[in-house]
Amino acid sequence: MRQPKPLLQIENLSKIFHIRQGFSSQEFHAVDKASIIIESDKPEIFAVVGESGSGKTTLAKMVLGMETASEGTLRYKDRVVNDISSKEMKTWFYREVQPVFQDPFAAFSPLKRIDGYLFETAANYKMADKKEAPRYINEVLSEVGLTLAEIAGRYPNELSGGQAQRVAIARALITKPSLIVADEPVSMLDASLRMSIVNMFRNLKDHSEVSVIYITHDLATAFYAGDRIAVMLRGWIVEMGPTEQVLGNPLHPYTQNLKNSIPSIRASDAWKEKIDLAVIETDEYTRTGCKFAGRCPAVMNICHDNIPPSVQHQGRSVKCFLYEDDGAPTSQKIAAPALG
Amino acid sequence: MGTIIEANNLRAYYITKAYGVERTVKAVDGITLRIQEGEVYGIAGESGCGKSTLLRVLLNAYNPPLTVVDGEVVYHLDGERVSAADMNEERQRDLRWRTLSYIPQGSMHVLNPVRRIRDSFHDFISAHRDVSKAESFALTAKYLRDLGLPEKVLASYPHQLSGGMRQRVTIALATILWPKLIFADEPTTALDVVVQRGVIQMLKDVQQKEGSTLILITHDIGVHANLADRIAILYAGKLVEEAATQTILESPRHPYTRFLIESLPSLDSREERLSIPGRPPALDRPPSGCRFHERCPLAKDICKTIEPALIEIAPRHFTACHVVEEELSHASA
Secondary structure (H helix, E strand, C coil): CCCCCCCEEEEEEEEEEEEEECCEEEEEEEEEEEEEEECCCCCCEEEEECCCCCCHHHHHHHHCCCCCCCEEEEEECCEEHHHCCHHHHHHHHHHHEEEECCCHHHHCCCCCCHHHHHHHHHHHCCCCCCCCHHHHHHHHHHHCCCCHHHHCCCCHHHCCHHHHHHHHHHHHHCCCCCEEEEECCCCCCCHHHHHHHHHHHHHHHHHHCCEEEEEECCHHHHHHHCCEEEEEECCEEEEEEEHHHHHHCCCCHHHHHHHHCCCCCCHHHCCCCCCCCCCEHHHHHCCCCCCCCCCCCCCCHHHHHCCCCEEEECCEEEECHHHCCCCCCCCHHHHCCCCC | CCEEEEEEEEEEEEEEEECCEEEEEEEEEEEEEEEECCCEEEEECCCCCCHHHHHHHHCCCCCCCEEEEEEEEEEEECCEEEEHHHCCHHHHHHHECCCEEEECCCHHHCCCCCCCHHHHHHHHHHCCCCCCHHHHHHHHHHHHHHCCCCHHHHHCCHHHECHHHHHHHHHHHHHCCCCCEEEEECCCCCCCHHHHHHHHHHHHHHHHHHCCEEEEECCCHHHHHHHCCEEEEEECCEEEEEEEHHHHHHCCCCHHHHHHHHCCCCCCCCCCCCCCCCCCCCCCCCCCCCCCCCCCCCCCHHHHHCCCCCEEEECCEEECCHHHHHHHHHHHC
C-alpha cells in the first residue's frame, strides 16, 4: 500500500525579520528551521505551545499563507504553497486551510450582523446556493453547538465571547476545510467557556475529519486536546512529540520549566524556587548558542556558543545538548534539573 | 488587624438612555464584603459577572453611566472611617497611588512609548512628591533592585522589554509609593505560564514587603490558588461564595464554584471534562430567584423564585445556595 501524502509538510521553515537601529541592521529569526509533518490519513490536533514571542503566531501565519517564508518549504497536500497561483490560493488553498483567531470580537465588525459573515463565506466559496444556504449554515452551526435561529440578525456585541468564538469557528468550517489553524482561540475566554471550545475541537477532529493546529500558551488545554505537541522557544522547536510523553515526562529544561510554572490548585504543589525571566526579547533571539542558555538551570559551557542539534530521544525530538546521544543523557547529574 | 475596606450592600448599575430606551445593567447587585488589612483577597468570576465593575467602585474611580444606586464603600485609613462617596476631588487625588493603587491588565498601554522607563518613573513620582530627577532615579533604581529587576530596564523604552518584564515594571510603577491598598485587575491574563509565575512572585514580594493589602481580580483559579488568602466567587453581579482559599479549592459548596473548579484542565488526566452548561446571564434582565438556577443541575422550584441569602455555613465560609442551606438544616435537625 502506498503511503498517503501528508496533509501538511513543513521543512526547515524560517522567517527572518530585520531590525534596524540607526544604520545597522540586525537579523532575527522569528521562526528558525521548523519541521513539522501532519499526516492526512488520520485527523489530529497538533498543539504548539510557548511563551509570547516564541514565534508561534509567525508559524501560524506562514501555514495560513499570510506570510511568506524566508527559507525552507511548506507543502500542503504535496503542493508547495509558495508556488500556488494567487487565483488558486483563493479558490483552493483558502478553502482548505482556515484560520480561527484569538479575539472573536475583533474578527467581526461590530456594525454587521454576525450571520451575514456565514452567508457571505458560503456564497464566496459557492458552498450552497441562495435557497440552500440557510439549511447548510444551520448544519454547520450545529457542529459547533449553535442554531441559525439563535444568532440570526444579531450583532457581535449581543453574543457572549464563547458564542462569538463558536460562530468564528463555524465560519471557518463553512468551506469544509481539512486544516484549521487556531491561534490562541481560548485565551480571551472564561474558564467555563474555554473547555466548551476545546471540547468542540476534539469533537470536530473525531466527527468532521478536520485536523487542527492548536496554538496556545495554555499548557493544560494543550495537554487535554493535543495529540502531538511542539514546544517553541524563541523561534526554535525545542521539543516535539506525543503530548502525553512530552508533557508527562518533559526532557528539555525549558519544557520542564513550562510544566512547573503551571499554577496548581493544590497547595502541595506550590512553587519553592524563583525563576528568571528574559529581560529584553531580542537578546534571546540573537543569542549565538542555545537560546535558553541564559535561563537554563542545567546550562553547560558548550551551550553558550553552539547550537544544540535536534535529536530523537524517548519517542520525541528534543533540541538540547543533554540528550546528544540517542541513549542516556550525557551526564546523569545534570540530566534531571529539579525545577521548583 | 482591622478592616481596611468594606462594601455594604453595594449596588452599582449602568444606567443608559438612548433613543428613549432605558436600560439598566445590574453589574454589582447587593455585594457586602470586608477586606482585612494585609490580606490578599481574590475575586474570581467570569467576564461579565461584574468583577471589574466592583473593582472600579471599590477604587472609587467610576463615571456615568455607572452609578452607585445603593450601599457604600468605606475605607479605614489610619483609624479614620472614610466613606468613598464623601471624598472630594482633592482628597481622592491625594489618596490615589499613595494609598490606593491600581495595576491594570494591559501593560503595553500604560507606559509612555516615547519615554524611557526611568523617565516614566520620574513623571510618576514627581506628581506626588517634591523630588529632583536624580532623587527619583535613585529611588527607582533601589526599588527595582529590591524587587530583583535588572537595572538595564531603566534606560530601556517600553517596546524593548519583553511582555513579562513590562508587566513587572508596571507593577513596580504602581507600587513604588508603597500604597496600603493595591488593586490588580487580571494582572497575569494574556501572559504565558513562565512569565505569569514571575509576575505572581513579584506581586507576592511587593505585598509581603510592606504588608499591603492586595485585591486580586482574575478568572484564573490557578493564580488565586497561588496568591490569595481568601477568595470570593462572583456570579452575575452577586457574591455566591466566600471562604479561605484552601476551603474554596478543596471543599467548594456552591454548585457554580464546584463547576468552576472541576472544569479546570490539569496535566494529570486527559479524560473528558464537562464544561458548565449554558452561559452567564445578561445582566440587564437577570434571572429571577437564584441567578444560577438556569445552569444549575441541582435547581429546585424555590431557586427559580426566591433569591438565596449569603449565609455562613462554616466559620468564615459563606455561600448563597438554597440546596446547601437545606442540606445543612437536615443535618442539624
